[in-house]
Amino acid sequence: MAKITLTNLAHSYFNNPNHDNDYALKPLNHEWTDGTAYALLGPSGCGKTTLLNLISGLLTPSKGKILFDGNDVTDLKTAARNIAQVFQFPVIYDTMTVRENLSFPLKNRGMKKDYIEKRVKEVADAISLNDILDKKASGLTADIKQKISLGRGLVREDVSAILFDEPLTVIDPHMKWQLRTQIKEVHKNLGHTMIYVTHDQTEALTFADKVIVMFEGEVLQIASAAELFERPAHTFVGYFIGSPGMNILPVSIEEDNAVLGSHNIMLDAKYKKLTGKIELGIRPEFVTITNDPFALPVTIDKVEDVGHYKIARARFQDHPLNIILNECDEIKSATTHVIFDKKKINIYQNDWRVEP
Amino acid sequence: MSLELKNISLAVEGHLHIYQSNLKLEKATMNVLLGPTLSGKTTLMRIMAGLEKPSSGQIIWNGKDITNCRLQDRDVAMVYQQFINYPTLSVYENIASPLRVMNKNKHEIEIAVKKAAEILKISPYLDRKPIELSGGQQQRCALARALVKGAGLVLLDEPLANLDYKLREELREEIPKIFERSGAIFVYATTEPEEALLLGGNTAALFEGRIRQFGKTSQVYRNPKDIITADVFSNPPMNFLKFRKKYKKLTFEDGISHTETDHLSNLSDGDYIAGFRANHLDLTRKRAAQIKFSVRVNHTEITGSETFIHMNYTGEKWIGLVKGVHNLDQAANIPVYLDLAHIYIFAEEGNLELSAFYATKVK
C-alpha cells in the first residue's frame, strides 16, 4: 500500500507538444493518500485513462514524476510497480481453475506452497469465491470473472494500489450492486489505495472517498461526493454530476442579490463585484414549485417519470430549467412559479465558482 | 401499421431460447424490451427483424403473415450496441446508403439526409468519415441511417450501452422526440430500468426467455404482475420480506406483528412475500402509519445528494435509498420505516396478490 505523489505530471501523445491542447493530460500536482479510494470521472477523451496508464506504467509521462511512497517510479515498468489492475473486460486465464488463477501471481513470484494456499483461501473468503475455487475459470459469468481479476491483485500483500478501468461496463445492473459492494468491502477491510476510472457518476460517487473530475485533460475538482454535489467548483462539474445536471442561468450580481432578467433572487451571502461571464447554478433537487406569484415564472414543457422521482423540463424565458419532483407530485398547470433554495445556490465567474 | 408476434417460440438444439410469447405493437409507439443479459431481448429483436426464424408461431405485419418473408422485403431498420457504419463512406453517404438502395433520386436523398442529420445534430460532420467522429456522433450517424430509411419498424438494440453516461442522458431524451415525428414502431432493448422509464411508451419485461409482462411503462413499473417483473424493473433490486397474515394481523420475519391497514383487508389469511423499492424506506418516521423494522447496516454509499444504505433484515439483504448524506456505522443496528401503502404483496409462488396502494394513485 502506498501514497502516490504526482509532481507536475503531464502527458502528450505528440512527440513535440508545444500547444496546451497537445496535452492529453495537462500538468498536475497532487498527493493521493494511502488507503483512500479515488475515482477518476469524466467524459471520454478527458484524460482519465491516460492518467491511469501513467500510474500503471503502461505509458511514460512526457513531463513530471510519479512517486510511490516517496520513491520515484516514473521510469519503472508495470511489473516493477507492484500495482494490480482490473480491466473493462474480464481478463482471466481460461486454461486454469479459479484457484490456479488466484495463485498464479504468487507462483510467478516464487512463493512457498503453504503460503500460496493460505493466501488464496483468505482472498477467496474476502470476495466469496470459496465455493467455486476448483471450477474452470472460463465458464463463469462476467461478474465472477471480474472478481477473479480483482482476487489476482489482492493475493499479493505488497500491492501498492489497485487500479480499476471501468470494471462494471459488462455487468448487468443487478450484479453491479453486488460487485460494487464487494469492492467497497475489500477496500474497507483491507485498506488498499484504489483508483477507479469511470464515466458513470453514480459509480464514481458511491465508490470513492474522493472523486477527481476531469475534462479536456484538466482536473477540475477533487472532492467528496457531497462537496461535488453541493459546491461544484466549475460549471462542467455541476453539469456532469447529477442527473439531470445543475441548472445554469446567466445573472448579474449585486451584493446578495442575483438579477435574472427582470427578477431578483435573494442570495445567502454577499459577493464582491464580479466581471466577465456570471452565472448562477442551482441543482434541480433544490428548485421547488410554489404558488407565490412573485417567485420566478416558468413554463413546464414536459414531465418525465423516472420511477422514484419525476423530472419537470421547464423554461424560464429561453433558459431551460429542470426541476425534480417527488414520485407522487402532480403538476396542475404548465405556467407556474419556482423558488430556489438560497443556501444551495452557487455563483460562477467565467465557469469557475466564486466564494461569497 | 402494427406488428404482432403470435405464439412465437424459438428453440436452438432442443433448448428453448424464447418460450411461447405473444406481443402486439401498435403504430407510432415506443416499446422497450427490458431484461438482464441473456433474457432474450436480442433474440426477440432478431425474430422481429427476420434475422431469426421462430420455431413456431407467426409474425403478422399490418395483418399480413410475414413469418417466411425475406429480410430484404421487410420494412425494418436496426441499430446496434456497437457503432456500425460503413468506414469508407462519408457520414453523408452513410446516411444516404439505404436511400441509394431504394433508387431514390439525388434531390430526394439530399433533402432526407440533411433533415435526418439536423434532427440528430450531425449536420457539421457530413463530410467526415465515421472514424473521425466521437462515439456519440458515430451512434448518431447510425441512428440517422435507420431514421432516413423510413422503415415502419425500427429496432434499437442497447444503442446507448457503449456511450458515456452524460451522452446517454442526452440521447435518451432525444430518441423519444425523434420517434414521435417518424410515426414508426420503435423497439428498444435495454438492461436498465431507468432507461425504460425515461423512454416512456410501453415496456415488455423479459426474463429467461419469457415475456413476463407487457404494458404502459409506468404501469409495468408501478403494477408489476409478478415478483420477477418487479425485480427486473427495480434498480437497486427490490427488497423482499416474508410475512404471514392472520386475524387482521401481519407478522413479519422478526416476529413483530402489526395491525393491517384498510387496503389489506381483502387479502385472505396466509403466507406472502412483500416487496418494496429502495426509495420507499425511511430513516425517520415520516407518517404515523409507517411500521418500524430493525436492521443491521452493512455499508453506505453516498452519491452526494442521496445515500444508499445496504442492510440486513433477518437474513434478507435490503438496499435503502434516502435523501441527504448519512454516514452510518458499519454493523450498527438502526430502525427503518416503511409505509404499508408502498409494499407489493406476492403469493409465495411469485404472482402478485395485491399491488402497492400508493401506485394506484400515481398519475
Next chain:
Amino acid sequence: MKKTRNQKAWFMVLPVLILVAFSAIIPLMTVVNYSVQDTFGNNNFFWVGLEWFEEILASDRVHDALGRQVTFTAIILAIEVPLGIFIALHMPKKSGFWSSLCLVLLALPLLIPWNVVGTIWQIFGRIDIGLLGYTLDKMGINYNYTQNALDAWITIIIMDVWHWTSLVVLLSYAGLRSIPGPYYQAAKIDQASRWAVFRHIELPKMKGVLLIAILLRFMDSFMIYTEPFVVTGGGPGNATTFLSIDLVKMAIGQFDLGPAAAFSLIYFLVILLVSWAFYTVMMNMDKEADV
C-alpha cells in the same frame, strides 16, 4: 451465439452441390467403378468384388509408401507448426511498415506454383549448378540428393518447410493479433514468465486458427506429389515415393487401374478419417474448456 435454423438456406447451396457433384462425386464414382472391376483392354470389364482392396491392403509396396508418408507428414508438422508459431510470436505486434513487410515476405513462397517450387529446389540442390549443392560440395560435405536417400529426404523436408511454414505463421499471427491488450498487461502485473504468457494466454487464444493450420498442413502434406516428383521423382530407389507418387506410378506407369482405384479410395478414406478424428478431438477440447 445462436445459430439460425432456416431450411430454405439449403436452396442457396444447391448450385454449389450440383457443381460439386460434377467435379467430385461423379469422378469419384468412376473410381469406385474401376475399383471393383478388372479389364484386359478393349473396354471389357468384369466384376472382381473387393479383390483389389484386399490386394492393396496386403501389399508391402503400399505399406512402405504409407510408412514413408506418415513419417514425412509427422516430421513436417513437427517442424512447421512450432516454427510457424515461433516466427509469429516474434513478428512486430503493431501494424506498420515492418509488420506489412514481414507479411509480404512470408506470403511470397505461398504464391509460387508447386512445380516451380520443385524446380527451384531441384536446381538449388544440384552439385554442378545449384548454389546449395555446390556450396555444400565445396565445403567437403558429401551431399547428393539423387543418390543418397537421407539427402533426398532432407532436401524435400527443407523445401516443404520453406514453402509452407508461412501459412502457419500467417494464421498464428492473425490469432495473436486478436488478443486484446489487457491480457498482456494483466500478465505483466502478475509477473507471468514468457512461457506462461504463451501457455496460458497466447496458445489458448490461437487454438482455433492453429487447428485450421494443422488440418490444412496435414491434408496437404499427406497428399504431397508435385514437389518431390519434380525434385527426386520418388527416388533414389523408392526412398521418397510417397503415397500419391506411388499411386500415380501404379495408375499411369503400370496402368493397373483397378488396384490404383482401390488404392486411391483407401487413401481418400484415410485422410478423411484422420481429419475427422483430429477435428472432433479438438472440438471436444474446446467444449470442455467452455463448461
